[in-house]
Amino acid sequence: MNSTLLHFLRTFPMLLVLPLRLLASDSSPQPAPPPPPANLEWWREARFGMFIHWGPVSLKGTEIGWSRGAEVPEAEYDRLYRYFNPTRFDARAWARTAKAAGMKYLVLTSKHHDGFCLWDSQYTNYDVMNTPFGRDVIKELSAACRKERVVFCTYHSICDWWHPDYPLGSPGGKSKKPSPNMDRYHAYLKNQLTELIRNYGPLGILWFDGEWESPWNPDRAVDLYRHCRQLQDSIIINNRVGKGREDMAGTTAGGAFAGDYDTPEQRIGKFQNDRPWESCITICQQWAWKPDDQLKSLRECLQTLVTCVGGDGNLLLNVGPMPDGRIEPRQVERLREMGRWLKRYGKSLYATRGGPFKPGAWGVSTHQGKTIYVHVLDWRNEETLKLPAIEKRIVKASLVTGGKVRCAQSAQGVELRVAASSRQDLDTIVKLQLDGSASEISPR
Numbered sequence: 001m002n003s004t005l006l007h008f009l010r011t012f013p014m015l016l017v018l019p020l021r022l023l024a025s026d027s028s029p030q031p032a033p034p035p036p037p038a039n040l041e042w043w044r045e046a047r048f049g050m051f052i053h054w055g056p057v058s059l060k061g062t063e064i065g066w067s068r069g070a071e072v073p074e075a076e077y078d079r080l081y082r083y084f085n086p087t088r089f090d091a092r093a094w095a096r097t098a099k100a101a102g103m104k105y106l107v108l109t110s111k112h113h114d115g116f117c118l119w120d121s122q123y124t125n126y127d128v129m130n131t132p133f134g135r136d137v138i139k140e141l142s143a144a145c146r147k148e149r150v151v152f153c154t155y156h157s158i159c160d161w162w163h164p165d166y167p168l169g170s171p172g173g174k175s176k177k178p179s180p181n182m183d184r185y186h187a188y189l190k191n192q193l194t195e196l197i198r199n200y201g202p203l204g205i206l207w208f209d210g211e212w213e214s215p216w217n218p219d220r221a222v223d224l225y226r227h228c229r230q231l232q233d234s235i236i237i238n239n240r241v242g243k244g245r246e247d248m249a250g251t252t253a254g255g256a257f258a259g260d261y262d263t264p265e266q267r268i269g270k271f272q273n274d275r276p277w278e279s280c281i282t283i284c285q286q287w288a289w290k291p292d293d294q295l296k297s298l299r300e301c302l303q304t305l306v307t308c309v310g311g312d313g314n315l316l317l318n319v320g321p322m323p324d325g326r327i328e329p330r331q332v333e334r335l336r337e338m339g340r341w342l343k344r345y346g347k348s349l350y351a352t353r354g355g356p357f358k359p360g361a362w363g364v365s366t367h368q369g370k371t372i373y374v375h376v377l378d379w380r381n382e383e384t385l386k387l388p389a390i391e392k393r394i395v396k397a398s399l400v401t402g403g404k405v406r407c408a409q410s411a412q413g414v415e416l417r418v419a420a421s422s423r424q425d426l427d428t429i430v431k432l433q434l435d436g437s438a439s440e441i442s443p444r
């Protein structure tokens with residue numbers, strides 16, 4: 001060290017200490033993750049999105065990830081990509097279907113538990129570029145979504161039963177890999193997310209999954225979350241980035257790091273307005289395409305959406321496209337039916353909040369400004385619907401879905417009377433206009 005530098009360090013001793021502090025922070029506890037992105041509101045207002053589970057497994061018609069080493073022998077499953085040639089894949093058509101359904105965002109499986117990657121990744125050969133199809137699905141769909149103004153998002157599995165570095169394997173994480181290296185796998189995860197965000201972003205959401213297995217831990221969770229937010233600060237990340245999810249209820253046990261929102265799976269979340277949530281639910285029974293899978297009725301699909309929003313949550317409705325690249329026409333038709341209904345009545349759902357009447361056997365309520373929308377999903381053969389009292393005065397009551405409603409407000413409650421002929425099978429929407437803001441009424 002020369003004398004000038006020594007003199008400098010004697011004058012500013014902090015210069016020596018600072019780098020040491022930075023080094024030491026590597027082994028001390030992780031700093032708290034950044035607060036949720038400030039722009040989460042666009043997503044809460046969107047209320048309805050499309051989930052897409054797709055990959056070479058569609059050739060078998062079995063479940064993505066889970067059927068590897070179960071219904072489909074591992075070696076056979078891992079060779080399916082050599083036959084994956086969805087020549088009728090049309091990204092624009094998918095994006096338009098989402099749009100026509102009234103969906104504002106779309107989440108595609110960039111990688112599921114089976115490890116196959118739907119984009120051109122420089123970190124693996126197990127990707128769509130090495131199929132006979134040879135087209136970058138993520139690139140085409142992200143571009144199509146941008147054109148249709150549907151926000152593009154990806155689902156990315158943390159567990160990878162295919163990758164040799166990830167410690168657990170098929171079936172369902174029950175086997176062990178011979179020479180795993182979780183640190184190297186962690187780097188692989190981060191590298192691939194860098195690709196997804198840099199090459200196809202900005203992304204709306206990163207929808208993690210497969211976090212429940214033992215190789216994943218809270219430190220890795222916070223590190224991955226920070227990594228993604230550093231690449232794109234506005235990205236919204238679900239709670240499955242972290243440990244401690246309470247199974248399919250999709251909430252995270254108190255105190256644990258839980259990303260930005262909760263994820264009830266194959267069920268409608270409970271009323272919760274102090275933390276955002278989104279139910280993911282299949283339009284048929286299976287996540288990936290299954291021939292002749294049982295399709296849910298329009299009534300069930302719509303009432304599921306309405307009930308999610310009434311509980312102050314979103315709905316991510318899943319389709320599994322076919323091996324030829326198309327979404328099944330009957331599923332497309334169901335989605336279009338939903339979209340037609342939403343065109344007429346979407347105002348009572350988009351950009352609303354759930355409540356103030358909590359969901360009941362009768363239905364749900366939503367609100368925006370000085371308006372409450374009461375969604376009566378089931379009249380249960382009763383003459384009147386009796387709701388709890390509210391402290392704001394109802395200045396006007398009307399039926400959005402047509403006909404007349406009689407509204408009686410008292411200290412005991414609110415009674416709504418609609419003639420049988422004006423009650424709708426799907427959803428009878430009563431609009432209540434108040435003399436003040438509905439958000440000031442605490443949920444009851």
Ligand code: H79
Nearest residue numbers: 053063064065066067112172209210265280287
């Ligand atoms: O990506 C979708 C699922 O593959 C994944 N999460 C959603 C979004 C998921 N991870 N875990 N689970 C679903 C729950 C697992 C349920 C199971 Fe089964 C019951 C696995 C084996 C029996 C479902 C039914 C899968 C195969 C049969």
